[in-house]
Amino acid sequence: MEPTIRHILSLSGGKDSAALAIYLRDRVAEMEYIFHDTGKELPETYDYIARLGDILGRDIVRTTPDDPFDHWLAVYGDMLPSNHRRWCTKMLKLKPFEAYVGDGPVINYVGLRADEARTGYISTKPNITAVYPFREDGLVRADIIRILEESGLGLPAYMHWGRSRSGCFFCFYQQKIEWVRLKRKYPELYEEAKVYEARSAESTQGFTWAQNESLEELERPERVAEIEKNWARDQERRRKLRSDLPLAAVLADADVEPEEREGCLICSL
Ligand code: SF4
Structure with missing residues (x-):
């Protein structure tokens, strides 16, 4: 008898x-x-998952x-995870996912949209087949917002205070403004981070969460002011760029996402 295919x-x-779940x-x-809780x-995030x-x-x-x-962290010699040392995703998200899935055939639904070119860091176990319904159906960011609004769920509340991504509060993928x-x-x-x-x-070459500076350096008032100034300037540049965009792209909100969209799919879709 053929094994039953699970849908996850x-x-x-x-x-x-x-939005994909809805x-x-x-x-x-x-x-x-399933939700991989680190x-x-x-x-x-916990509130959003409960409401969903x-x-x-x-x-x-x-x-x-x-x-x-x-x-x-102790196993990895107190070496903070980073883009090049992404043990956190592997040990806290991917491995628990693969353990949950087991060895039977599984279809894994991934929420990549039709308007993004991201490639992912997802499981490569041979029994897991990834599918991308938004891509297949041509859904873009504006469609995702509509699905969330119509369902009553809306956007995650952390986006209202300017955090662009889900995932750990100390995620190294966050921007300095975040x-x-x-x-x-x-x-x-912040103190915990x-x-x-x-x-x-104490035990490594002084790895930091953010690039080229420690959180202690980053929180100095003059540095905060500089980061905010840089961010405002960048926003202005993007607003200008937006006015040059074709109407179709504006309607699709194509330029609203932060430019930097790298990261692991399992953490931040
Ligand atoms: S959200 Fe960031 S820090 Fe957390 S597991 Fe994912 S990549 Fe690592």
């Missing part, structure tokens, strides 16, 4: 995977919804890893 959708706490709610009845997510579960009318399984972030905002919104989380940085500095 990983939620990151981001808008695109949430989009497929009535099309894939046997869908399993234990270091933003408070808004209510809207779906389904349980969302948390694949919390047995060993938390602190354990793996560190500034994190400190303002959740000073205690500083503690990890100090711990790492």
Whole structure:
């Protein structure tokens, strides 16, 4: 007898995977919804996942890893994760995902949109087939916003205070302006990130979360002012660029996403 194919959708706490869950709610009845909780997510992410579960009318399984972030930080010699040392995604997201999936055939639904060129860091296990319904159906950012608004879920609340991505509060993919905002919104989380940085500095070559500066340097008032000034200038440049865009691109909100959209699909879709 052929093994049953399971259908799995990983939620990151981001808008695109949430919209995909709503989009497929009535099309894939046997869908399993999972959320890879690193234990270091933003408070808004937990709230968003809970509200999404209510809207779906389904349980969302948390694949919390047995060993938390602190354990793996010690295993990796207190070396902070980074773009080139992305042990966090592997140990806290991908491995728990693969353990949950097991060895049977699985279709994994991924929320990449038709208007983005991102490639992902996703599981390559041979029993897992990734599919991209938004891409296949030509859905772009404006469609995702509409799906979320119509469902009553809306955008994740962290986007309202200027954080662009889901994932760990200390994620190294965040922009410097997002560190500034994190400190303002959740000073205690900023302090926690500083503690990890100090711990790492003791046993490594002084790796930092943000590029080329420590969080202690980044939080100095003159540096904060500079980061905010640079960000405002960049926004102005993008606004100008937007006025040069073809109307179709403007309508699709093609330029609204932050330019830097790298990151792992499993963390930030
Ligand atoms: S959100 Fe960032 S820090 Fe957290 S697991 Fe993903 S890449 Fe690592």
